[in-house]
Amino acid sequence: MLASFAVAALCAGLVASSPLRVRSPYVVKESHFLPSKWERVGPxxxxxxxxxxxxxxxxxxxxxxxxxxxxxxxxHGRYGQHLSVSEVNDLTKPSDDTWDLVHDWLLGNGIHPSRLQYNPAKDWISVSLPINAVESLLDTKYSVFGHEDGDYLVRTPEWSLPQHLHKHIDVVQPTNSFFRPQKLGRMLKTVEEISEKQWHPLPSPSPPKYTPGGDAVSVCNTSAVTPLCLRTLYGTVDYVPQVPGKNKVGLTDYLAESNNRSDTALFLEQYRPEAVSAAKDFKVVVIADGNDEQTQETPEELAAGKDLEGNLDVETIIGIGWPTPLIAYTTGGSPPFTPDLTTPSNTNEPYLEWVNYVLGQDDLPQSISTSYADSEQTVPYSYAKSVCGSFAKLGARGISLFFGSGDNGVGRSGDCLTNDGKNTSTFLALFPTSCPYITSVGATKFIPEVVATDARNGFVSGGGFSRYFPRPSYQDHIVPRYVESLGDQFKGLYNKEGRGYPDLAAQGYHYVTVWNGTIVSLDGTSASTPTIAAIISLVNDALIADGKPPLGFLNPWLYKRGYRAFTDVTSGSASGCNSTGFPAQEGWDAVTGFGTPYFPKILDILDVEPKKGHHGS
Known part of the structure; x- marks a missing residue:
């Protein structure tokens, strides 16, 4: 009898201690200060x-x-032996304990597994829920918050989890993320200042002539940068892609941007006529209700400069990389929220939507450009860490990711304050360009090249040091020398131990762009970033044609060997925050990285012998 009772008691104890029976009180998992320029509007x-x-x-x-x-x-002996989708998923899937505990919690809150969706590694779960259900699940209260620019978001500054789940759940969104991804391209004049009389009509097609052996100075007008200028300056003009199709290039669109095919065709007719067919041939992938609108812009859309960014990206990449196939990913998320809206709307985080989608695809472009960013301190750390970790998954698969380093130097004067309630002066790092698993791209201008700035629109190429991500090991033998050279000049304004960016640079000033059937001039790291993505895509083409793997995550190679193929930029600075900002100087610096690429030198360092030819002008 006693033995039976003991066995029964033991079994009861085992059941009670089973992970699926664990219960614990809610404890705050993460808080985030409400960023400046936001205020609570109501419940x-x-x-x-x-x-x-x-x-x-x-x-x-x-x-x-x-x-x-x-x-x-x-x-390393494994260099270039990139992981497969299944190998990456096996390394990042959650443990059985995590899986069971989280699903038990969801079921206990009335959320049946049949309602859940998963990414391929099953480390992200998504479920559509009304706010009142989310508030119960996370023991919090959501509000409508308004930005001084007129946008609205439904968010909560603080959310909680049962204590036993804190080590099993890294992040839940949308909760306390108030960031607003910004397009990085800038016009010489704001769209509001441009009248139809100031727009430049397209001339009849008369593309500049290519002269074999011609130098960039004779080809380039640095007040109107064209694909021929970029191809000549960076040494790709004589290269004919050998394996288009096996090698691809990609770009990302957010914030309802799209890539207008008719404008792209007009641009290519003028500046890369042999590539005109690519305007209708490039592939568009729509994610989470992204925008692929090809109709005429409305007056309101024109006033807002809609598709300036999208057109700049697609025209730059095709203008340099043709005939390499292009994939444009257009992702919805983080739209304005109208407080009296009665139907569901998408308030998802765009980077997360995009990366979870592409991680589920077997066939991806080997080089992808992104021209969007926001102040790092407005992004909850848990979100930044998780999204950055997802970029690492793509790098492990052999994908090179490029992000613009920003267009406000070290920060726009007036905004250079911490977001921790103390309002301390600080230089403003940007995310996602601060992630150590991507390659960050700054901007230059002129020949010889200097740091890109434009007093007419306030553009200054960005650079800095992350406060979220520590300096990665590949920077340890390079970046400390730069930090030491600064002395106490900017003491307390940046994180000396943080990931430094950008890693490299390219022209980002006065790009000729066709928009709304007219020529406009654009500045920004949103110009330099697709330029780098297209050039590295051509490098990948040469590698694949030579039987070698693509470059993949660029930075370890760049900081160890590749920097020798880049032209050092030593003049200018990332001014901002009422300061001169980080200066360009010999070697790596926090405004142009290692400088700008020269394609033949890159191939030489990689021991690739290209087959030369010539495609058009």
Missing amino acids: APADHVVNLQIGLKQSQFDELERHLHEVSDPD
Whole structure:
């Protein structure tokens, strides 16, 4: 009898201690200060539906990071042996305990597994829920917050989890993220100042002539930068892609931007006529209700400069990289929210939507450009860390990701304050360009090249040091020398131990762009970034044609060997925050990185012998 009772008691104890029976009180998981220029408008409508994204603790991210560095290090025996989709998923899937505990919590809150959706590694769970259900699940209260520019978001500054889930769930969004991804391209004059009389009509097609052996100075007008100028300056003009199709290039669109095919055709007729067919041939992938609108812009859209960014990206990449196939990813997310809206709207985070989609695809472009960013301190750390970790997954698979370093130097004067309630003076780092698993791109102008600035629109190429991400090991032998050279000049304004950016640069000033059937001139790291993506895509073409793998995550190679193929930029600075900002100087610096690329030297360092030819003007 006693034995039976003991066995029964033991079994009861085991059941009670089973992970699926664990219960614990709610404790705050993450708080984030309300950024400046936002204020609470009122309570969130209880029936407003959000697509909740739950990021689970990955079981072996440290192991994934090890693989990433080994396959990206040119001195390692595994260099170029990129991981497959299944290998990446196996390294990042959550543990069984995490899986069981989280699903038990969701079921206990009335959320049946049949309502859940998962990314391929199953480390992200998404479920559409009304606000009142999310508030119960996260023990919080959502509100409508308004920005001084007129946008609205439904968010909460603080959210909680049962204590036993804190080590199993890394992030839940949308919760306390108030960032507003910004397009990085700037016009010489704001769109509001441009009248139809000031627009430049397209001339009849009369493309500049290519002269074999011609130099960039004779080809380039640095007040009107064209594909021929860029191809000549960076040494790709004589290169004919050998494996288009096996090699591809990509770009990303957010904030309802699209890539207008008719404008692209007009641009190519003028500046790369042999590539005109690409205007209708490039592929568009629509993610989470992204925009692929090809109709005439409305007066309101024209006033807002809609598709300036999208057109700049597509015209630059095709103008340099043709006939390499282009894929444009257009992703919805983070739209303005109208407080009296009665139907569901998408308030998702765009980077997360995009990266979770592409991680589920087997066939991706080997080089992808992104021209959007926001102040790092407005992005919750958990979100930044999780999204940056997802970029590491793409790097491990052999994908090169390029992000613009920003267009406000070290920060726009008047905004250079911490977001921790103390309002301390600071230089403003940007995300996602501060992520250590991507390649950050600054901007230059003129020949010889200097840091890109434009007093007419306030553009200054950005640079700095992350406060979220520590300096990665590939920077350890380079970046400290730069920091030491600064002395106490900017003491307390930046994180001396943070990931420094950008890594490299390219022209980003006065790009000729066709928009709304007219020529406009654009500045920005949103011009230099697609330029770099297109050039590295041509490098990948040469590598693949030579039987070698693509470059993949560029930085370990760049900081160890590749920098020798880049032209150092030593004049100018990332001015801002009422200061001169970080200066360009010999070697790596926090405004142009290692400088600008020269394609033949890159191939030489990679021991690739290109087949030369010539495609058009």
